[in-house]
Amino acid sequence: MLQEDLSNKVSKLWASRSIDDVLKEVVLQVSELIQCERYTLAVALIDNCNIEGCLMFAKSYDMLLQKPKSSMFDDEEGEITKNVEVNKLKKNDWVFSHKVIIKAVETKQVVNVAKITPFSEFKLEDAKKEFSLKSALCVSFYDGTNRLLGVLYLGNKKK
Secondary structure, three states: OHHHHHHHHHHHHHHHOOHHHHHHHHHHHHHHHOOOOEEEEEEEEEOOOOOOOOEEEEEEEEEEEEOOOOOOOOOOOOOOEEEEEEEEOOHHHHHHOHHHHHHHHHHOOOEEEOOOOOOOOOOOOOOOOOOEEEEEEEEEEEOOOOOEEEEEEEEEEEO
16 A cells, blocks of 8 residues: 555646656655665656667665664654755666666556565665665656556665
8 A cells, every 4th residue: 555655645746847846846855764774765867769779867865864872761753854866867876776767667567676686686785885775666657548658766775
């Protein structure tokens, strides 16, 4: 049900706001849903001719969450520091999530890979070696005529 809820929220946002607004809202919602230290959220608009060769636009948010140091009072909550890097998605970044994206596009389903191991087909070598991909979520978006418009990809990384 979590996948459907997230997909519904994204669909509503997609229809009413700019891509930047959608990404910011999804980043905030996802940060509340998953326990991770770092994650990448990417959106890509794709020309329907070929998923590999027709990347029209892509943007990624790479977020490092820093949890507050514990306080002496259990009921006291601290702020979570969010360091966000916003990047144009490069060809290499597109390739790293390629298998998850292809599966989402081919099946027209939400792809949720809950546990990625070093031997998984979805394994990712992270440029920042202290983090490794632990889970991934990808949703493909279609118009009313079932033409592929794009994908939303989330990679959850931990030390």
